[in-house]
Amino acid sequence: MRKFWNFTHTENGENILRLDGEIASESWWGDEVTPKMFMSELAEFSGKDITVWINSPGGDVVAGSQIYTALKEHKGQVTVKIDGIAASAASVIAMAGDFVYMSPTSLFMIHDPITIAIGDQNDMEQAIAVLRECKESIINAYALKTGISRAKISRLMSDETWMNAKKAVELGFADKILYTDKESEKDDVLDSFIFGRRVVFNSLLSKLPKAKPPEPVSKDKSFMEEIETLKNEFEII
DSSP: OOOOEEEEEOTTSOEEEEEESSBOSSOOTTOSHHHHHHHHHHHTTTTSOEEEEEEEOOBOHHHHHHHHHHHHHOSSOEEEEEEEEEETHHHHHHTTOSEEEEOTTOEEEEOOOOOOOOSSHHHHHHHHHHHHHHHHHHHHHHHHHHOOOHHHHHHHHHTTEEEEHHHHHHHTSOSEETTOSOSOOTTOOTTOOEEEHHHHHHHHHHHSOOOOOOOOOOTTSOHHHHHHHHHHHHTOO
């Protein structure tokens, strides 16, 4: 498995953890080497403050859960800084920060968990049940950080919601926008942005012109007359 994290020290003594790219390109489940490697490297910073930089589209939900828990358990302050994107499992990891900061140009995305399943009806039903429980576990992390109701978070996830920095701060997923003087951006969200894929799709669908249903065939019209009528109705040339 490609290593997606990197621990470093800066010259001024800052401890850095960088999460770049996909969170576990292969399944974390059943992998004894990679999780242990991550935990052992994190343990070297025990008792020390650490800054976690995130630029990731997400990945394995089990890896995301274990990294989130490890950071919550870390003995020392954890500051999360999102410089590119924190999506899917990476957004869950971001919730482990005692403070979560976002670059003005960064993005935050949450959605329902996804899986691939093969089998009969029972297998499909079991897969659905697992996805439901997985979603509830992810909501736990979002709710703990934001204080938003579980029902609202569930809707945001189902809509596959994308947020810029201001909207993420407004909703409580982040605490502050980097490089700004204000301690809180929550009172200045007039130009905040939120994008829900399903909401936008349904909105666009509702605006499409609806085709007028063809008139019922009249017994008084000939077959060719009916064809001409249908052509006119559907503007067939």
